[in-house]
Amino acid sequence: MLEQELTKHISQAISTIFGAEVNGIKLESTSEDFEGDYTFVVFPYLKQSKKSPEQTAEAIGNYLMENCKLITCFNVVKGFLNLIISDSLYVDFLSQNFSNKTFGQNTHGKGHKVMVEYSSPNTNKPLHLGHVRNNLLGYSLAQIIKANGYEVTKVNLVNDRGIHICKSMLAWQLFGNGETPETNGIKGDKLVGKYYVEFDKAYKLEIEKLVAEGISEADAEKQAPLMKSAQEMLRHWEAGDAEVMRVWGMMNDWVYAGFAESYRRLGVDFDKYYYESKTYLLGKQYVQEGLAQGVFYQKDDSSVWIDLREYGLDEKIVQRSDGTSVYITQDIGTADMKYDDFGCEKSIYVVANEQDYHFKVLKLILQKMGKPYADGVFHFNYGMVDLPSGKMKSREGTVVDADDLMDEIIAEAKAKTAELGKTDGLEEVELQKLYNILGMGALKYYILKVDPQKRMLFNPAESIDLHGNTGPFIQYVYARIQSVLRASSLASTGEVPIAIMRSEATLQATEKELLVHLYNFPKTVDEAGKQFSPALVANYAYELARKFNRFYQECPILKAPEKEVMERRLAICHLTGNSIKIALDLLGINVPDRM
RNA sequence: GCCCUCAUAGCUCAGCUGGAUAGAGCAACGGUUUUCUAAACCGUAGGCCGUAGGUUCGAGUCCUACUGGGGGUACCA
Numbered sequence: 001m002l003e004q005e006l007t008k009h010i011s012q013a014i015s016t017i018f019g020a021e022v023n024g025i026k027l028e029s030t031s032e033d034f035e036g037d038y039t040f041v042v043f044p045y046l047k048q049s050k051k052s053p054e055q056t057a058e059a060i061g062n063y064l065m066e067n068c069k070l071i072t073c074f075n076v077v078k079g080f081l082n083l084i085i086s087d088s089l090y091v092d093f094l095s096q097n098f099s100n101k102t103f104g105q106n107t108h109g110k111g112h113k114v115m116v117e118y119s120s121p122n123t124n125k126p127l128h129l130g131h132v133r134n135n136l137l138g139y140s141l142a143q144i145i146k147a148n149g150y151e152v153t154k155v156n157l158v159n160d161r162g163i164h165i166c167k168s169m170l171a172w173q174l175f176g177n178g179e180t181p182e183t184n185g186i187k188g189d190k191l192v193g194k195y196y197v198e199f200d201k202a203y204k205l206e207i208e209k210l211v212a213e214g215i216s217e218a219d220a221e222k223q224a225p226l227m228k229s230a231q232e233m234l235r236h237w238e239a240g241d242a243e244v245m246r247v248w249g250m251m252n253d254w255v256y257a258g259f260a261e262s263y264r265r266l267g268v269d270f271d272k273y274y275y276e277s278k279t280y281l282l283g284k285q286y287v288q289e290g291l292a293q294g295v296f297y298q299k300d301d302s303s304v305w306i307d308l309r310e311y312g313l314d315e316k317i318v319q320r321s322d323g324t325s326v327y328i329t330q331d332i333g334t335a336d337m338k339y340d341d342f343g344c345e346k347s348i349y350v351v352a353n354e355q356d357y358h359f360k361v362l363k364l365i366l367q368k369m370g371k372p373y374a375d376g377v378f379h380f381n382y383g384m385v386d387l388p389s390g391k392m393k394s395r396e397g398t399v400v401d402a403d404d405l406m407d408e409i410i411a412e413a414k415a416k417t418a419e420l421g422k423t424d425g426l427e428e429v430e431l432q433k434l435y436n437i438l439g440m441g442a443l444k445y446y447i448l449k450v451d452p453q454k455r456m457l458f459n460p461a462e463s464i465d466l467h468g469n470t471g472p473f474i475q476y477v478y479a480r481i482q483s484v485l486r487a488s489s490l491a492s493t494g495e496v497p498i499a500i501m502r503s504e505a506t507l508q509a510t511e512k513e514l515l516v517h518l519y520n521f522p523k524t525v526d527e528a529g530k531q532f533s534p535a536l537v538a539n540y541a542y543e544l545a546r547k548f549n550r551f552y553q554e555c556p557i558l559k560a561p562e563k564e565v566m567e568r569r570l571a572i573c574h575l576t577g578n579s580i581k582i583a584l585d586l587l588g589i590n591v592p593d594r595m
Numbered sequence: 596g597c598c599c600u601c602a603u604a605g606c607u608c609a610g611c612u613g614g615a616u617a618g619a620g621c622a623a624c625g626g627u628u629u630u631c632u633a634a635a636c637c638g639u640a641g642g643c644c645g646u647a648g649g650u651u652c653g654a655g656u657c658c659u660a661c662u663g664g665g666g667g668u669a670c671c672a
Contacts, residue, residue, distance in 0.1 A: 159672080
């Protein structure tokens with residue numbers, strides 16, 4: 001690697017000139033306002049050099065000029081040594097990689113297994129914008145980790161049991177008149193969601209009535225007949241009551257059919273589904289295990305706890321006094337089950353940051369219990385999604401439905417594409433596919449470009465924008481490149497050999513800038529994997545697209561003055577197109593051949 | 596109460612492990628098309644990086660306090 005080569009020479013320079021051994025040399029890319037490709041800051045080494053910043057930088061620069069062929073030139077501004085890398089390095093890089101279909105991918109994860117759990121919906125209502133962020137992040141994360149060589153298993157832990165499902169079931173039994181997705185043509189998850197809302201409405205009326213009768217609100221919430229019936233139903237469910245199980249199975253199947261459709265449109269998938277109905281009883285054996293290890297302790301009322309105060313946390317309950325287990329205990333069981341099934345050394349949970357505390361506790365418990373996979377548990381915590389009107393609240397009907405969202409954004413892509421009228425001659429099927437690629441590209445990019453850790457604002461008007469820092473902007477560059485390649489009579493696959501480029505060629509400034517950025521692609525994929533950040537890939541792709549547009553504006557490709565220059569620029573097109581395709585694929589975004 | 600997290604242009608966001616004069620997009624204004632796709636490019640304008648201290652050659656970035664937003668926490672998931 002170039003950077004390693006440079007840092008090696010710099011530390012040699014320092015030891016030769018100043019007689020000081022240093023390591024941990026840091027290099028950064030030169031700010032756009034100065035001439036150069038890499039910058040070495042000499043301030044930290046003035047003690048060794050015993051000279052002024054300028055003299056120190058000058059001396060190192062001269063040494064590098066003599067000893068490192070990669071550097072053609074340097075300049076010094078205060079304590080900053082700006083190094084200019086020879087064009088030939090980038091031309092060589094170009095000729096070696098322009099047709100490399102796996103460019104940007106790394107292999108250091110080879111032989112290591114990682115699990116990514118994401119999506120994890122409840123089966124009582126349809127997916128909304130919050131789930132969309134989760135799904136897109138989870139999928140992209142898995143893609144990025146794969147691109148670094150790891151073997152990835154994607155799993156979905158479905159919350160298919162509990163009081164919330166009973167509410168939908170009960171409302172359907174009471175008010176549904178036997179309505180089904182088939183009889184009404186409603187998507188299954190939407191239908192079940194509708195009855196969840198019905199329940200809430202009827203329940204509220206009951207509460208109002210009880211309050212009017214002089215009962216306190218808190219008591220009314222507990223005493224309302226509907227709530228009692230729902231709890232009753234949950235007990236029947238736990239007892240395995242045949243009729244309750246039948247309705248439960250039927251309604252969950254409706255929901256799964258609906259989810260499958262939404263997942264398909266989102267372009268996300270899973271290698272394995274886990275269901276809480278099958279895991280919720282796990283946990284008791286772990287309570288015993290923890291007690292035996294002395295990790296847990298029992299109170300007089302027989303509830304079981306763990307004391308995490310030495311870690312700045314509190315005491316946490318792991319089993320209630322009535323002997324039933326709590327959520328975190330189930331999670332211990334599920335974690336064990338996953339490890340038995342796949343043996344992943346690293347297990348990533350894509351769950352919103354409202355559960356930070358929960359996962360901190362889970363990891364600590366697993367560590368104290370000495371689980372072999374405990375250190376590999378990682379909570380990928382992302383921020384909530386807000387709307388311009390404020391927080392999304394399902395009770396107040398302010399949620400943005402995932403299916404509606406996709407419909408709207410694809411319709412917008414269609415309207416815009418039709419308006420521009422560049423798609424003459426495409427079949428209707430092709431057109432639909434294109435609208436889908438563009439609409440989903442806009443949506444996915446809009447969500448993935450922001451740092452996952454941060455709470456984000458979803459502005460519907462902005463999300464359907466197709467100009468500027470958007471998915472379609474990047475897709476447009478890809479389509480442009482394909483157009484040039486088609487016109488070039490060279491196959492766009494990159495398999496047709498292009499004359500070996502002469503490495504002594506001189507590059508235009510925009511060409512070099514683009515190549516430097518392309519050179520950094522593998523490093524970016526690596527960094528995104530380490531930081532678990534699809535946003536890094538998104539920002540990289542955007543920057544790449546911008547740099548290409550600048551290059552495209554300034555440098556004629558097919559009409560280049562010389563054949564050699566044309567071929568070099570075609571190779572740049574290949575490499576840029578490939579890189580965009582790969583980068584967007586890491587975000588789950590497709591690319592169109594024309595638009 | 597305690598804990599976690601965030602605060603950068605009018606708006607939405609970048610700013611890599613501390614480095615030079617803090618960058619994009621949107622919105623506003625102006626320019627570019629007989630030439631490879633104008634979903635583009637170029638330019639103008641817009642900032643006490645929440646406030647106050649501290650660490651150091653150097654702080655948007657690290658530490659402390661405060662203010663403001665969000666989240667969590669006391670046998671819910």
